[in-house]
Amino acid sequence: MLEEDLVSVGIPAYNHENYIQETIRSIINQTYKNIELIILDDGSTDKTWEKILELEDECKKRFTNIHFEKQQNIGCTKTNAKLISLATGKYYMNIASDDLAKPNTIEIEYEFLKNNPDYTLCVGDNDLIDSSSNVIAMDENRHVATRLSKFIFYTTVEHSTYDLSRSFQDDYAKRCDWRKVEAITYADLWHGNKIPNVGLYRLDLLKQVDLNNAMYPIDDWAIHIQLLKIGKYKVLPDILGTYRIHENQQIKNNDKLILDIRVIQFYEIYRLETEYPEYLTDELYENWWFRALKNKFDKTKNSIYWDEKYYLNKYPEVLEAGYLPIVHYLTYGVYNGYLPCDKFEKFNKDFKNINLAIEGHKYFTQSKLPRLFGLKLFGLRLCDIKTISPGNYNIYLLSIPFLSVRTNEKDININFLTLQRLYAKIKNYRNRILEKNKFEEKTKILEKNKINRNAIINKFKNGEKITIALLTSRPGMWNFDSLYNILNKDNRFDVKIVVMPDPYQGEETMIHYLIKTLKELRNKGYEPISGFDLNTHKVLDFKNKINPDIIFYSDFWKPHFFNEFYITNFLDKITMLNDYGFNVMQENKVVVFELNNMVDLYFRQTYFHKKMAIPLMKNRGNNIRIVGSPKIESFFDKDYQPANPWKIQNSIKKKIIWAPHYNKMTSKDMYCCNAFWEIYNTMLEIADIYADQIQIAFRPHPMLKQNLYKEWGKHRTNLYFNEWQTRENTQVFEDEFIDLFLTSDAMIMDSCSFLAEYTAVNKPLFYTSTKTSRLNLNEFGKEIFENVYSTSNNLTLDIEHFIQDVVINGNDYKKEERTEFVKQYFGKINGKTASENIYDEIIKFLEKGEV
Numbered sequence: 001m002l003e004e005d006l007v008s009v010g011i012p013a014y015n016h017e018n019y020i021q022e023t024i025r026s027i028i029n030q031t032y033k034n035i036e037l038i039i040l041d042d043g044s045t046d047k048t049w050e051k052i053l054e055l056e057d058e059c060k061k062r063f064t065n066i067h068f069e070k071q072q073n074i075g076c077t078k079t080n081a082k083l084i085s086l087a088t089g090k091y092y093m094n095i096a097s098d099d100l101a102k103p104n105t106i107e108i109e110y111e112f113l114k115n116n117p118d119y120t121l122c123v124g125d126n127d128l129i130d131s132s133s134n135v136i137a138m139d140e141n142r143h144v145a146t147r148l149s150k151f152i153f154y155t156t157v158e159h160s161t162y163d164l165s166r167s168f169q170d171d172y173a174k175r176c177d178w179r180k181v182e183a184i185t186y187a188d189l190w191h192g193n194k195i196p197n198v199g200l201y202r203l204d205l206l207k208q209v210d211l212n213n214a215m216y217p218i219d220d221w222a223i224h225i226q227l228l229k230i231g232k233y234k235v236l237p238d239i240l241g242t243y244r245i246h247e248n249q250q251i252k253n254n255d256k257l258i259l260d261i262r263v264i265q266f267y268e269i270y271r272l273e274t275e276y277p278e279y280l281t282d283e284l285y286e287n288w289w290f291r292a293l294k295n296k297f298d299k300t301k302n303s304i305y306w307d308e309k310y311y312l313n314k315y316p317e318v319l320e321a322g323y324l325p326i327v328h329y330l331t332y333g334v335y336n337g338y339l340p341c342d343k344f345e346k347f348n349k350d351f352k353n354i355n356l357a358i359e360g361h362k363y364f365t366q367s368k369l370p371r372l373f374g375l376k377l378f379g380l381r382l383c384d385i386k387t388i389s390p391g392n393y394n395i396y397l398l399s400i401p402f403l404s405v406r407t408n409e410k411d412i413n414i415n416f417l418t419l420q421r422l423y424a425k426i427k428n429y430r431n432r433i434l435e436k437n438k439f440e441e442k443t444k445i446l447e448k449n450k451i452n453r454n455a456i457i458n459k460f461k462n463g464e465k466i467t468i469a470l471l472t473s474r475p476g477m478w479n480f481d482s483l484y485n486i487l488n489k490d491n492r493f494d495v496k497i498v499v500m501p502d503p504y505q506g507e508e509t510m511i512h513y514l515i516k517t518l519k520e521l522r523n524k525g526y527e528p529i530s531g532f533d534l535n536t537h538k539v540l541d542f543k544n545k546i547n548p549d550i551i552f553y554s555d556f557w558k559p560h561f562f563n564e565f566y567i568t569n570f571l572d573k574i575t576m577l578n579d580y581g582f583n584v585m586q587e588n589k590v591v592v593f594e595l596n597n598m599v600d601l602y603f604r605q606t607y608f609h610k611k612m613a614i615p616l617m618k619n620r621g622n623n624i625r626i627v628g629s630p631k632i633e634s635f636f637d638k639d640y641q642p643a644n645p646w647k648i649q650n651s652i653k654k655k656i657i658w659a660p661h662y663n664k665m666t667s668k669d670m671y672c673c674n675a676f677w678e679i680y681n682t683m684l685e686i687a688d689i690y691a692d693q694i695q696i697a698f699r700p701h702p703m704l705k706q707n708l709y710k711e712w713g714k715h716r717t718n719l720y721f722n723e724w725q726t727r728e729n730t731q732v733f734e735d736e737f738i739d740l741f742l743t744s745d746a747m748i749m750d751s752c753s754f755l756a757e758y759t760a761v762n763k764p765l766f767y768t769s770t771k772t773s774r775l776n777l778n779e780f781g782k783e784i785f786e787n788v789y790s791t792s793n794n795l796t797l798d799i800e801h802f803i804q805d806v807v808i809n810g811n812d813y814k815k816e817e818r819t820e821f822v823k824q825y826f827g828k829i830n831g832k833t834a835s836e837n838i839y840d841e842i843i844k845f846l847e848k849g850e851v
Contacts (some may be wrong), residue, residue, distance in 0.1 A: 005090040005114070006064060007106055008036040008203060010083030012076055013097035017047040019244065020097045022133065024055050026242075027095070028062050031793055032106040036065040038086050043073030048097070077222070081211035084203070092203040100129070100242035101198050103792060104771055109200035112234060119183065120206075120231035123199025124240025131246040135782060183232035189224055195233065198241030205230055225268055237774070445571075452572035456549045460492065460846045467494045468842075469548035471565065473502040474513045475520050475736065476702050477554045477580040479631040482835035484526070490839075496546060497521060501532035501539060504559045509706045520735075531565065539564045549573060550842075554580040556595040567595045574845070578603040578838065581753025582629060584781030585671045591617050601845060603838055605629040605756075606825050608780045625841045628827075628834035632760050634738050636827045642739040647695060647731050654694045654807050657733075657740060657758075658683055659749035660768075662704035664711070671776040673750040675768035675795065676704065682796050683748075684723055686803065687730045693808055695729040697740060701751060746807045748799060759784050760826045762819055764812045766802040768795060780825075787818040 009027050013020055027037060037059055041049045049070045059066050067086055071079075080094060091110060095101055102124075109122040116122075130136050184195070201223075209226045224233075394417055395403040401417035460466050468487060472478040480497075487495045499517045501510050514532055521528040531540045539562045542548075551570055556577060558566060567575055577599045583590050591613040596602055602623045604610055614621040634640045646655055660680075661673035687696045698721075708717040724732045733740055737757075741747075747758045750768045758765050766789040769775070777785060789806060791798050805811045829837055 004034075005110070006034050006036055006088065007032060007091045007093065007110060007200070008038060008087035008089035009093045009095065009106075010080070010087060011037070011039045011095055011097050012042060012079040012083060013039055013044060013048050013052065014042045014073075014076070014079075015044045015046050015048060016097040017044070017051050018131070020048050020051050021055060023095060023097050023100060024052070024059065026100040026102075028055075028058065029103050029793070030101065030106050031104045032110060035063050035106070036067075036087065036089050037063045038067045038083055039069070040079050040083055041068075041070040042076070042079045043071060077211055084206055084209075084211070087203055089203055092201045092206055093198065094201075095198050095241075096244075098244045098246065099126075099197055100133075100244070102240050102242070105198060105240040106200065108236065108238060108240060108771055112236065113200060113202065116234070118231055119234050120227045121195075121199050121201050121233045122236065123196050123233070124236045124238045126196045126198065126241040126243040127239050129242050129244050131244070133244075136245065181235075183234055184228070185232060186225075186228040189228055195220070195224055196235065196241060197243055199233075201227070202231075238772075449572040453574060456574055457846060459549065463492070465494045466492060466549045466846070467496065467547065468550040468552060469496045469498050469542075469546055470552045470554075471498050471500045472517060472554055473500045473560065474702050475517050478517070478521065479554065479578070479580060479629075480552075480835070481524070482633060482833060483630055483838055486835055486839045487842075496548070497526050497528040498531050498540075498542065498546065499528050500555075500565050501562060502555075502560045503562055504557075505703065505706060507537075509703075512706065513702070531562075543569060551575050553577045553595065553599065556590075556593045558594065567598050571598075575599040576601040576603065576842070578627075578630065579605065579609075581631065582756030582780075583609065583753070583778065584755045584784060585752055585776050585778060591621075597623075599623060601625055601841055603627045603834075603841070605834075606780070608783070608825065612779055625837075626829060627837035627841065628829045629757075629760075630834040630838065632738075632757055632826070633828075633833040633835060635742065635760050637833075640742075642742040644743055645733060645735070645740050646697065646743060647729070649695055649729065651692070653692075653729065654745045654803075655743065656694050656696050656803070656807060657699050657744050657747040657749070658696055659699045659747060659751045659754050659758075660701065660704065661749075661751050662701045662707045664707070671752070672772060672774040673752065674773055675750045675770050676700075678770050679768065679795060679799070680720070682799070684727075684730070686800065687727060689800075690803060690808075691729050694803060695731075696724075697731050697733045697744070698724040699733045699737065699740065702734075746802075748802070755781065755784055755788065759787060759818065760822060762815070762822045764789060764802075764806050764814065766790065766799065766806075768799065770795065783821070783825075787814050787821050789814065 011020075011023060011027075016023075024037075024039075027035065039052055041052060052068055056066070056068060059068075065088065071082075074082075083094065084092060091113065093101075093106060093109075105124065108124065112122040113119060128136050189195075205227060206223070208230070209223050211222055227233075394401065395405065396417075404415050404417045404420055406413045406415075456466065470480050470484065472480075484495055484497070487493045499514055499521070501514055503510055510532070511534065514530065514534075518528055518530055529540070529546070531542065532538070533540070540546075542564045551567075551573055553567070553576065555561075563569060575598065577596060582605055590596070597618045600623060602621075602625070604613070604624055604626055605628055607626050610621055610624045610626055613624060617624075634642075660676035662676070663671075663673045664677055683696065683698075687694070705717060705721070708720070712720070721732055724730045737754075741758060741761050741763075744761075744763065746764045746766070747754070748766045748768060749755070749758070750773070755765070755767065767785070769791045775781070775785075789802050806813075832840070
């Protein structure tokens with residue numbers, strides 16, 4: 001079925017023989033069907049045109065219309081103008097011949113524009129790839145990062161956000177991340193052309209843009225600076241495009257680029273004064289002009305080309321005002337420095353667009369620039385008024401500080417400048433004293449804590465028993481069977497298991513998991529201590545009742561803790577943390593937590609995880625120890641014999657686990673694993689369709705049922721779970737997953753840590769994602785994802801294809817690479833299990849005798 005509206009996609013191609021086919025295929029693979037493809041080869045001298053023609057027949061079958069043409073080289077701007085003129089759709093997308101679109105890019109952007117008629121462009125974020133299509137990151141200097149510790153930007157919007165936030169330290173910095181604002185406006189564009197690639201335009205509005213004006217030498221700036229006067233832009237948080245960074249990119253002459261952009265800026269000011277005065281706002285001047293000319297002036301004075309005599313003769317009024325002359329600003333930073341003054345004159349004569357561009361400066365210099373002025377008597381300056389920033393001044397009498405004037409939208413504040421500065425000095429002195437007192441108090445507390453912690457070390461050395469408390473709050477977070485046994489055999493330790501109440505989801509959910517966890521641990525033969533009294537509804541006074549010497553955490557997020565269990569209450573104790581699951585997502589939101597940085601020992605699974613953590617953690621990862629994962633050490637125990645947790649069937653069937661997460665909506669900077677809400681009925685239907693060939697174990701995230709109670713109510717939720725329990729070839733499984741994993745044949749999921757933990761059993765895994773899913777994978781997660789089957793076009797069809805082809809027919813084509821990955825990142829470390837390594841690290845720490 002064709003969608004109602006035709007979308008035209010234009011590709012300007014030039015000397016991209018290595019990339020053009022990948023670009024075209026990214027359009028062929030779009031989930032949106034009604035597409036017109038237009039490609040103009042702008043006189044390529046390599047085999048780009050031949051590569052285009054190789055896909056012509058395939059494109060004729062796939063697209064509603066196609067138009068392929070090779071022309072004499074006329075340049076990118078004119079080529080894009082021609083592409084737009086050839087387009088016949090309602091919407092238009094331009095994509096460079098070395099960039100890529102994600103499969104659902106057009107569908108997502110089309111839906112937004114269709115439902116939001118006041119927007120002229122919808123675009124998503126872009127991830128970054130190299131010449132080999134490997135995902136890359138950039139460092140703070142905007143170079144490709146070659147070391148993990150230098151990774152700063154992973155997407156183009158992250159890059160621009162970092163860039164803008166460094167440049168603008170005022171209120172604008174708060175809206176620098178354009179993914180988080182409702183719309184990008186015309187004024188925003190003046191802070192920088194930071195619009196991502198692969199966006200969808202309304203073609204009727206785009207055709208109103210003048211790309212043939214010589215004063216607009218850069219096509220994307222020409223489009224944005226004109227379209228944003230007509231409507232708004234929307235930057236979605238989704239990664240919808242891929243921006244390639246390689247040696248053969250067309251925009252290589254940075255000097256020319258800087259000049260072109262600045263000419264556009266000044267010419268646009270000229271047009272605003274003459275054609276669009278409503279856009280000539282104070283905000284534009286204060287946020288852009290003032291910074292551009294004033295800040296660059298300060299830097300220019302320190303350059304080797306500074307010639308004060310030249311300025312005094314040529315631009316006396318600008319020099320006195322403290323602003324860079326307009327022609328000098330145009331070349332600021334060009335040619336790897338500053339043009340000497342004599343070269344400015346030649347530049348002024350030779351550059352054909354300069355005179356018209358300078359016209360845009362008139363209104364600014366005559367009407368808006370605050371100036372430095374003074375009154376003189378017999379050569380002695382009586383009064384000076386110095387501009388601090390627009391609307392803010394200091395007034396001097398006979399060079400002595402007199403008044404400060406500060407203005408805002410509502411008020412004008414006038415103060416005696418000398419008294420104000422004296423007050424500031426007194427305030428600073430007072431603050432230093434207070435800070436000193438706080439520091440001394442903190443030092444005393446730390447010294448006291450150090451004495452208490454050293455007492456624990458001495459206690460161990462003297463052969464006294466050390467009380468170690470293993471904390472857990474949910475069955476899935478208990479990973480310490482082996483560690484408990486090892487510690488319990490050592491007479492130097494008194495091991496206690498404490499089930500900690502988790503208040504985050506409310507008391508009902510907290511009590512549910514408290515009871516469940518206590519029950520499961522007791523069934524294993526342990527004697528766990530409840531951290532919450534079910535009769536009095538009071539939290540256990542953990543510190544005084546148990547008085548542990550060592551607290552062993554399995555969770556780190558503060559909202560999951562009552563104060564009685566949180567680390568800040570145990571600074572006089574020895575503390576340790578083990579990640580309860582493999583971290584594959586959002587490393588920057590995991591290792592930065594207070595608890596992770598404060599514990600004495602932080603146990604992580606792989607050296608990859610340590611490399612990711614070091615540049616992010618406040619303590620630079622000094623407390624990290626690489627031990628492996630106690631959660632999955634049974635997978636690599638040759639003597640371990642798993643029990644069979646599956647329903648008995650009349651015939652041999654493939655055993656598939658479905659493990660959905662519980663997310664439905666999350667904040668845009670968080671991962672969102674929400675496929676359950678799209679396929680919860682589909683999975684039951686698939687179980688029925690393939691009833692003779694497969695059986696499915698429904699293994700929901702521990703929080704899913706509680707969230708369904710809130711969303712659906714208990715009655716509907718229990719009916720749904722009952723559907724899974726009563727079918728012959730389906731079941732609900734909410735217990736420990738070790739035996740389930742080891743006896744299964746495949747998994748379908750969108751969970752987090754299961755992505756790594758199921759990969760460790762080296763069996764095929766399919767990751768379910770929707771149009772609104774967000775993985776936010778860290779570098780380890782990205783490595784794993786290469787070995788995982790995932791959604792490409794239609795989620796339901798892709799799941800069925802995975803079941804038929806990979807699981808039932810056994811065409812597991814990712815197995816070889818997955819096997820190598822498992823060998824590299826999973827299994828024993830130092831020839832020992834994770835629990836053995838943790839035990840060794842605890843002993844090393846206590847024997848070292850330092851805290």
